[in-house]
Each structure stands twice: as C-alpha cells, then as structure tokens.
Amino acid sequence: MITAVVLITAERGALPKIGEDLAAIPGVSEVYSVTGEIDFVAMVRAREHEELADIVTRRIAQVPGVARTFTHVAFRAYSRLDLESVFGLGNPR
DSSP states (O other), rough: EEEEEEEEEEEETTHHHHHHHHTTSSSSEEEEEEESOOOOOOOEESHHHHHHHHHIIIIITTTTTTTEEEEESOOEEEEEEEEHHHHOOOOOO
C-alpha cells in the first residue's frame, strides 16, 4: 500500500465546501483543514503508483476550488498505533 500526504491550497471562497468534496474521493482516507500557507492536508492510500497518480491528478486536482497540490509519498510509517498492533503493546480501553 502506498501512502501519500497531499498538501492542498484552495481558491478564495472554496474553503467552506472543498473539505467535504475532497473527503468523498475514493482513496482519500482523511482530510484536515489546517492553518498556514496550505489550506488542507489529505491522506491518500493507493495500491500502486498509477492509482495514486489518478487520485491526485484526475480527482483531487479537478475538485472545483483546488488551486494547487503538493504531493509527498511516504517511504515508511512510524505510527505508534501501527507499532502497538505489531508488538501487541495496545492498551485496552
């Protein structure tokens, strides 16, 4: 599985609706509105690079109001949650 972090800048006026539109795209697992120079961060998961390219260039970039995308492909995951499941360190809650 390929994971990518996509940083998205939006056109003025598109901010109220664009987050929901991005989150509805298949392959987009999470969307966060953020402060700073970037307006949204989308987490994308795909089986292969060609699928990732399709999600970013044909789906995310074509959402009305998306001005620009910056895509960062992850090499490795260092999530505490992932490590807990692998080593059985999870805390029952």
